[in-house]
Amino acid sequence: xxxxxxxxxxSDKYDRILKAAVKVFAENGFHGSKVSQIAKExxxxxxxxxxxxxxxxxxxxxxxxxNMDWIINTLxxxxxxxxxxxxxxxxxxxxxxxxxKKNRDLASVITIELRQSTKFMKExxxxxxxxxxxxxxxxxxxxxxxxxxxxxxxPETIARAIFGMLDEMxxxxxxxxxxxxxxxxxxxxxxxxxxxxxxxxxxxxxxxxPKPEQENTEE
Amino acid sequence: xxxxxxxxxxSDKYDRILKAAVKVFAENGFHGSKVSQIAKExxxxxxxxxxxxxxxxxxxxxxxxxNMDWIINTLxxxxxxxxxxxxxxxxxxxxxxxxxKKNRDLASVITIELRQSTKFMKExxxxxxxxxxxxxxxxxxxxxxxxxxxxxxxPETIARAIFGMLDEMxxxxxxxxxxxxxxxxxxxxxxxxxxxxxxxxxxxxxxxxPKPEQENTEE
Amino acid sequence: xxxxxxxxxxSDKYDRILKAAVKVFAENGFHGSKVSQIAKExxxxxxxxxxxxxxxxxxxxxxxxxNMDWIINTLxxxxxxxxxxxxxxxxxxxxxxxxxKKNRDLASVITIELRQSTKFMKExxxxxxxxxxxxxxxxxxxxxxxxxxxxxxxPETIARAIFGMLDEMxxxxxxxxxxxxxxxxxxxxxxxxxxxxxxxxxxxxxxxxPKPEQENTEE
Amino acid sequence: xxxxxxxxxxSDKYDRILKAAVKVFAENGFHGSKVSQIAKExxxxxxxxxxxxxxxxxxxxxxxxxNMDWIINTLxxxxxxxxxxxxxxxxxxxxxxxxxKKNRDLASVITIELRQSTKFMKExxxxxxxxxxxxxxxxxxxxxxxxxxxxxxxPETIARAIFGMLDEMxxxxxxxxxxxxxxxxxxxxxxxxxxxxxxxxxxxxxxxxPKPEQENTEE
DNA sequence: TATGAATGAGTGTTCATTCAT
DNA sequence: TATGAATGAACACTCATTCAT
Numbered sequence: 001x002x003x004x005x006x007x008x009x010x011s012d013k014y015d016r017i018l019k020a021a022v023k024v025f026a027e028n029g030f031h032g033s034k035v036s037q038i039a040k041e042x043x044x045x046x047x048x049x050x051x052x053x054x055x056x057x058x059x060x061x062x063x064x065x066x067n068m069d070w071i072i073n074t075l076x077x078x079x080x081x082x083x084x085x086x087x088x089x090x091x092x093x094x095x096x097x098x099x100x101k102k103n104r105d106l107a108s109v110i111t112i113e114l115r116q117s118t119k120f121m122k123e124x125x126x127x128x129x130x131x132x133x134x135x136x137x138x139x140x141x142x143x144x145x146x147x148x149x150x151x152x153x154x155p156e157t158i159a160r161a162i163f164g165m166l167d168e169m170x171x172x173x174x175x176x177x178x179x180x181x182x183x184x185x186x187x188x189x190x191x192x193x194x195x196x197x198x199x200x201x202x203x204x205x206x207x208x209x210p211k212p213e214q215e216n217t218e219e
Numbered sequence: 220x221x222x223x224x225x226x227x228x229x230s231d232k233y234d235r236i237l238k239a240a241v242k243v244f245a246e247n248g249f250h251g252s253k254v255s256q257i258a259k260e261x262x263x264x265x266x267x268x269x270x271x272x273x274x275x276x277x278x279x280x281x282x283x284x285x286n287m288d289w290i291i292n293t294l295x296x297x298x299x300x301x302x303x304x305x306x307x308x309x310x311x312x313x314x315x316x317x318x319x320k321k322n323r324d325l326a327s328v329i330t331i332e333l334r335q336s337t338k339f340m341k342e343x344x345x346x347x348x349x350x351x352x353x354x355x356x357x358x359x360x361x362x363x364x365x366x367x368x369x370x371x372x373x374p375e376t377i378a379r380a381i382f383g384m385l386d387e388m389x390x391x392x393x394x395x396x397x398x399x400x401x402x403x404x405x406x407x408x409x410x411x412x413x414x415x416x417x418x419x420x421x422x423x424x425x426x427x428x429p430k431p432e433q434e435n436t437e438e
Numbered sequence: 439x440x441x442x443x444x445x446x447x448x449s450d451k452y453d454r455i456l457k458a459a460v461k462v463f464a465e466n467g468f469h470g471s472k473v474s475q476i477a478k479e480x481x482x483x484x485x486x487x488x489x490x491x492x493x494x495x496x497x498x499x500x501x502x503x504x505n506m507d508w509i510i511n512t513l514x515x516x517x518x519x520x521x522x523x524x525x526x527x528x529x530x531x532x533x534x535x536x537x538x539k540k541n542r543d544l545a546s547v548i549t550i551e552l553r554q555s556t557k558f559m560k561e562x563x564x565x566x567x568x569x570x571x572x573x574x575x576x577x578x579x580x581x582x583x584x585x586x587x588x589x590x591x592x593p594e595t596i597a598r599a600i601f602g603m604l605d606e607m608x609x610x611x612x613x614x615x616x617x618x619x620x621x622x623x624x625x626x627x628x629x630x631x632x633x634x635x636x637x638x639x640x641x642x643x644x645x646x647x648p649k650p651e652q653e654n655t656e657e
Numbered sequence: 658x659x660x661x662x663x664x665x666x667x668s669d670k671y672d673r674i675l676k677a678a679v680k681v682f683a684e685n686g687f688h689g690s691k692v693s694q695i696a697k698e699x700x701x702x703x704x705x706x707x708x709x710x711x712x713x714x715x716x717x718x719x720x721x722x723x724n725m726d727w728i729i730n731t732l733x734x735x736x737x738x739x740x741x742x743x744x745x746x747x748x749x750x751x752x753x754x755x756x757x758k759k760n761r762d763l764a765s766v767i768t769i770e771l772r773q774s775t776k777f778m779k780e781x782x783x784x785x786x787x788x789x790x791x792x793x794x795x796x797x798x799x800x801x802x803x804x805x806x807x808x809x810x811x812p813e814t815i816a817r818a819i820f821g822m823l824d825e826m827x828x829x830x831x832x833x834x835x836x837x838x839x840x841x842x843x844x845x846x847x848x849x850x851x852x853x854x855x856x857x858x859x860x861x862x863x864x865x866x867p868k869p870e871q872e873n874t875e876e
Numbered sequence: 877t878a879t880g881a882a883t884g885a886g887t888g889t890t891c892a893t894t895c896a897t
Numbered sequence: 898t899a900t901g902a903a904t905g906a907a908c909a910c911t912c913a914t915t916c917a918t
Contacts (some may be wrong), residue, residue: 031335058392115390116332136265157410161387161411167387168380168384169380172379191372192376193372195369196370198417199417199418199419200370200418
């Protein structure tokens with residue numbers, strides 16, 4: 001992102017290949033994709049790919065690292081825009097939704113392919129993903145410190161649980177077979193926002209969901 | 220010899236192959252597994268597998284169908300044991316945990332491989348999974364009808380969100396690289412139980428988490 | 439044909455398998471046919487076939503031997519019915535046509551599969567086929583001895599050439615893709631009859647083609 | 658390097674593979690031949706074959722098309738060399754013999770394998786073969802128009818019958834088990850030439866067989 | 877750097893044949 | 898004799914990767 005000095009990161013072809021890979025992987029899955037397809041989509045020769053990536057696995061890893069970098073940066077930018085700790089929780093979720101909506105192929109790859117390969121779970125350490133979770137965990141932690149959020153769950157566990165929900169909701173909304181639910185994707189994520197916030201926070205008036213009168217109907 | 224001794228679902232070899240497949244898939248992933256490995260593990264000839272399954276995909280699908288059937292049945296049994304609607308939510312979660320703990324290989328395959336293959340997400344309708352979600356959704360719905368749970372989220376969305384969490388927590392606890400967290404797996408799931416219950420229910424005293432004084436000790 | 443004492447030749451199942459094989463081979467070719475298909479068609483178990491035949495090749499060989507036996511016997515019967523040496527040539531050809539018409543599957547197998555397998559041309563001596571050719575050759579030889587037929591070609595060569603024509607005409611008429619020519623199959627064979635007879639014999643008035651006046655109409 | 662150097666019909670490897678295939682198919686038959694054998698014979702890698710041919714069937718089809726093209730062209734060249742219509746018939750036969758003699762492997766493949774595969778008889782239209790027959794038929798037709806040949810058989814039927822004879826004679830002479838007859842192959846074909854010519858033509862003095870005194874006894 | 881023809885190891889699947897019953 | 902489940906050798910084809918240009 002910054003230097004683009006290291007060998008060929010940031011080069012035109014490097015980016016084109018990665019972009020092509022996102023598309024091809026999203027369409028066919030990692031194992032269903034051929035390196036030659038990616039080459040064709042990127043409009044480079046097959047062999048050229050091996051000038052920029054060690055092997056097919058490396059394309060997926062790089063794709064993931066590069067994009068997680070961007071996702072995390074975006075999330076951190078968004079988090080700076082508000083001071084409200086609870087609102088920050090909402091920001092995390094909406095940011096994920098926003099990313100998934102803008103770039104379905106990318107969401108698809110991260111959601112589906114990431115989990116798959118044994119390589120990823122065993123050999124590849126996946127520090128970027130840890131960093132992403134840490135960012136969310138810090139938001140939770142802040143709430144806990146301010147006595148706004150429950151402290152009986154570790155922030156890491158919550159962060160992971162939230163990611164699990166978002167991940168699944170993305171599958172649910174973005175990749176539902178008939179695509180029928182795509183229209184209410186935003187609404188579903190908003191529902192999830194409140195589900196999570198409520199699960200986490202105390203019942204301070206300020207953390208109440210938008211329509212307090214609804215809550216008055218509670219028994 | 221008798222009825223379902225040959226070429227049947229209940230056949231000895233059918234079961235052995237499926238059991239072997241769970242193990243081999245869990246270890247190597249679907250694409251990393253060779254049919255001959257499964258045959259060897261099941262102690263049958265390669266060709267024998269094709270007497271019981273159409274192809275490699277069919278092994279995975281059958282494995283999934285057979286086990287989901289068992290999982291759903293177990294869950295429904297467990298749900299009958301309590302009348303308390305909120306407790307039923309807890310039962311859903313603990314049941315999942317229980318299954319994952321007892322059969323890590325199976326949990327691994329369901330959690331990791333299910334999501335992967337294009338076949339599964341696009342061609343394979345996966346009615347069993349829908350049935351599983353429906354069972355959870357019905358529990359939520361019951362809570363909503365009794366005015367115990369929030370009605371501003373659809374039961375289906377919640378069921379899916381819960382599944383996402385459980386799925387991710389399983390990866391988190393069962394397959395964490397160092398396996399360091401395995402000991403507190405139960406504890407983590409219990410934390411998730413309360414997170415979910417709290418996110419769903421109204422703050423009635425009776426629905427309060429078991430030890431309210433704990434909350435006073437926080438921070 | 440006579441004894442049916444030898445082990446199992448002539449047994450019900452032996453015949454059923456052979457009959458089934460003719461049908462299955464005709465439909466799918468030798469290599470395209472599965473032993474299990476033949477078993478099914480013959481309504482016996484796969485393993486039963488190996489009680490009557492050494493292997494798949496042996497089915498084809500037996501099929502050929504048995505049927506050639508019948509074909510040759512029929513031909514010899516037919517030849518006895520006439521004294522006229524030239525008419526005997528016609529009988530050979532019409533007999534072939536008759537067989538092909540009555541039993542297209544058999545004709546198909548003899549015509550197509552016989553030629554194919556290296557096994558047949560190299561290892562399998564094919565004495566029956568030699569006997570069939572010999573029968574025809576003897577007819578030619580007789581004509582030559584009576585000074586009716588040209589003597590500048592060996593009877594064996596002529597027999598083989600005639601068989602080649604008949605074989606090809608069978609393919610032409612019986613298995614022509616659209617099957618369009620099936621109706622004039624008889625006519626085509628009659629044309630061939632005269633072509634052959636004329637090629638062989640001296641132009642005695644009695645061997646002239648049926649309608650000499652037709653020739654006058656030629657330009 | 659230049660135009661048709663790579664992945665083209667005229668490419669070095671394309672030709673080598675086809676040449677190798679002729680040899681391997683001739684030796685083992687289509688079904689008895691392994692793609693890897695062809696690759697080895699052509700001195701290319703197994704995979705290379707699939708850069709030039711769609712599959713194993715395609716090798717056989719291509720082999721046939723390419724060579725029929727050459728055979729037909731050669732035949733047409735030869736036919737131009739004479740004006741005599743009857744001599745043209747002889748040219749057709751001698752051309753076939755010549756080809757079979759020069760390239761026994763090719764003759765073997767065309768003669769034996771062509772007939773075999775269901776693919777060839779049913780799916781593969783085989784326009785080249787039709788073109789070959791048509792060329793012969795046109796020669797016959799010309800004779801008929803000039804009132805030299807009998808008109809009571811269609812040129813197509815005759816062409817096919819001639820092909821059948823030549824095909825069978827090739828098997829007879831080129832592939833006879835002991836190979837004993839190879840020496841008189843030429844003689845046998847010459848005998849066939851006269852058999853055919855005589856079967857077709859009228860008794861013009863110029864078309865008389867070698868021994869005129871015999872012919873004087875005719876009619 | 878860039879190319880893309882060439883490579884060849886690797887594997888799902890078939891099916892003739894066997895053999896315990 | 899008869900069965901048909903079990904066997905396992907065999908093979909066409911794919912595709913990630915390389916390397917001469």
